[in-house]
Amino acid sequence: MNPTIRQRRLAAELERLREAAGFAREEIAERLDWHATKVWRVESARSGVTTGDLRDLLDLYDVHGPRREALIALARQARQKGWWTEYRDVFTGSYNDLEVQASVIRNFEPLLIPGLLQTEAYARAVIRAAPVVDPQEVKRRTEARMARQQLLTPEGGEPKLWIVIDEAVVRRPVGGVDTMREQLQRLIDLRDQPNITIQVIRNSAGAHPGLTGPFVILDFPSSDFFAPVIYLELAPDGMYLEETEQVMRYTLMFDHLRAIALGPAQSIKLLNVIKEGLRDDE
Missing domain, CATH: 3.30.870 (Endonuclease; Chain A)
Known part of the structure; x- marks a missing residue:
């Protein structure tokens, strides 16, 4: 199934946050003990992201407060069928x-x-x-x-x-x-x-x-x-x-x-x- 607009927006935002935090994809995979391609798949909207994985990513990117909650809400909405x-x-x-x-x-x-x-x-x-x-x-x-x-x-x-x-x-x-x-x-x-x-x-x-x-x-x-x-x-x-x-x-x-x-x-x-x-x- 093609990714929804919400999935693509979330993926783009996660990529932007990673780059702003100064991490390479390989570094994120190593820190979170993920498969080497998982970060790429999440950031290209090839795969969805669970709430738990998203919280781990936002912890690494030092994202807190309302922005963090908005991203978590966006991830939940992205999994809903229209x-x-x-x-x-x-x-x-x-x-x-x-x-x-x-x-x-x-x-x-x-x-x-x-x-x-x-x-x-x-x-x-x-x-x-x-x-x-x-x-x-x-x-x-x-x-x-x-x-x-x-x-x-x-x-x-x-x-x-x-x-x-x-x-x-x-x-x-x-x-x-x-x-x-x-x-x-x-x-x-x-x-x-x-x-x-x-x-x-x-x-x-x-x-x-x-x-x-x-x-x-x-x-x-x-x-x-x-x-x-x-x-x-x-x-x-x-x-x-x-x-x-x-x-x-x-x-x-x-x-x-x-x-x-x-x-x-x-x-x-x-x-x-x-x-x-x-x-x-x-």
Whole structure:
């Protein structure tokens, strides 16, 4: 099984701590009476690390206090299986592993309702639109997308979710009138959820930086181990940007997009107007 993002982050941090303490891998193996390759395997995320072994390493690296406890907690989390492991046939790459750890998710979408907010009927219509999709695959992918939304429940951690979408997204008739009415009502109902903000950019805003495509900014509660990540949804597994300059560029872009968008209350009013304007003959 491929190592999770948490395993890789922990491995990278352990390597950095060893180097900062001035130890060679061979020296650590000798001091702890480990096999010669064990340190390499832990630091390359080829092997997990037990809590006992981790404590021994942190003792050697003289790591104590909150930082020590944070690393031990990270190691425990790295051994936990995420909900998405049940859908390995649907979800590829590392995005879900990152998303479930995020404390803030900022998402710009110019084409579709973001997956975290899609109704089942809307999601099914989007998935069916792909070329040559087997009915069983449509069912499986729809189930997976709905399971992903548990992230927004108290059990899932309820990260702060800030969505900016183009007006064209909510005017595009995906799945028919009934599907769009239900989807728009879902967005409207979310106005009372304190961790979710939705803004709409009017078509009259014209050209804007977001026309280059959708993107997600993921921020994490522990900046020591998890720097912000930009996710660009490109086939097959997406692209991740982590350089400080890249993160700053997309953060500025998102700030610009939310500045030109309608405010949250005005956006909900627009969604109501669009929903009420839907006609059965469309």
